[in-house]
Amino acid sequence: MSEILRIFQEYCGSGWYPVLFLAALLYLLVTEKNRTIRLVLVESSLVLVALFFLPPFKALMDVLDEGTYYRVLWLWPMTVGIAYAGIKCFGRHPRTGFAILAAALILTGRYTYKNVNITRAQNRFHIPNAVVAICNEMMPAEDEERVWAVFPDELIHYVRQYSSEIQMPYGREMLVPEWTWNWDTHPIYRIMRVQPVDLDALAPLLTEYNCHYLVLNRAVPTTGSPEENGLVKIAGIEAYDVYRNESVPIFKKQN
Numbered sequence: 001m002s003e004i005l006r007i008f009q010e011y012c013g014s015g016w017y018p019v020l021f022l023a024a025l026l027y028l029l030v031t032e033k034n035r036t037i038r039l040v041l042v043e044s045s046l047v048l049v050a051l052f053f054l055p056p057f058k059a060l061m062d063v064l065d066e067g068t069y070y071r072v073l074w075l076w077p078m079t080v081g082i083a084y085a086g087i088k089c090f091g092r093h094p095r096t097g098f099a100i101l102a103a104a105l106i107l108t109g110r111y112t113y114k115n116v117n118i119t120r121a122q123n124r125f126h127i128p129n130a131v132v133a134i135c136n137e138m139m140p141a142e143d144e145e146r147v148w149a150v151f152p153d154e155l156i157h158y159v160r161q162y163s164s165e166i167q168m169p170y171g172r173e174m175l176v177p178e179w180t181w182n183w184d185t186h187p188i189y190r191i192m193r194v195q196p197v198d199l200d201a202l203a204p205l206l207t208e209y210n211c212h213y214l215v216l217n218r219a220v221p222t223t224g225s226p227e228e229n230g231l232v233k234i235a236g237i238e239a240y241d242v243y244r245n246e247s248v249p250i251f252k253k254q255n
Contacts, residue, residue, distance in 0.1 A: 001055055004069075008052070011073050016108035021078045022049075024085035031088065041081050048075050127158040130238040135162050137235045137242055138213045145251045149213035150188055150206065152220065152240075169209045199224030203231060207247040214243040 012018045028042045051057045052072050061069050086104070090097030112118055122129045134155070140147050148167045151159060157172055170186040174193075188209060191202045199222050206214060207230075214231060216222065218239055226233065231243040 024081045131158040133237045147212040151215045152217045196221035196223045203229035
């Protein structure tokens with residue numbers, strides 16, 4: 001039981017969402033008359049809450065997938081439940097509901113941009129402008145097959161959010177400890193993660209894995225000459241240089 005409580009406390013952190021969610025469930029349990037809404041938002045949530053705190057249920061989940069018990073909490077419809085209960089309260093009791101919602105926002109809310117991990121969106125894609133510009137630079141034409149590109153660590157997460165036309169030989173699995181998902185470190189990433197980046201060793205692997213482009217952060221030192229390794233610089237975008245690996249052709253789509 002202590003392990004379950006630890007997981008719940010770590011999930012809650014210093015936030016108030018779980019408290020507001022439980023309050024919303026209790027409110028809806030008393031006031032909600034629509035059978036479908038009760039089943040989807042209230043009764044199913046109460047069952048999940050009860051199951052989560054049952055040690056036998058945790059033991060069963062650990063047998064099925066050990067180390068991921070916290071994901072049961074992801075099934076709780078917190079945002080929808082809190083929002084629905086709040087609007088319902090406001091609709092039934094405008095003055096009282098408004099006061100309750102205002103107090104909840106003031107007492108439990110936080111200014112989003114005080115979080116060091118959150119910044120204002122630079123564009124409608126909500127990814128760095130540099131990623132958009134880099135991807136546009138290497139985007140295949142309509143009659144061309146998708147291309148492959150190698151990106152530095154800090155850009156890996158964003159590429160697929162922008163376009164599936166640009167493929168990568170490895171993804172975010174390289175950014176977590178190897179034992180976490182039981183992945184073998186990709187040969188290209190073994191070189192990319194070491195400073196300085198050895199272009200003499202990297203270039204043959206780019207060709208072997210059919211990578212058309214290489215993106216390097218200028219702040220990361222390199223050894224070897226790009227030109228001598230068949231890498232032609234095609235753009236400099238913010239802090240990054242984009243190289244075309246001319247050893248790998250871009251094929252036309254088959255009709």
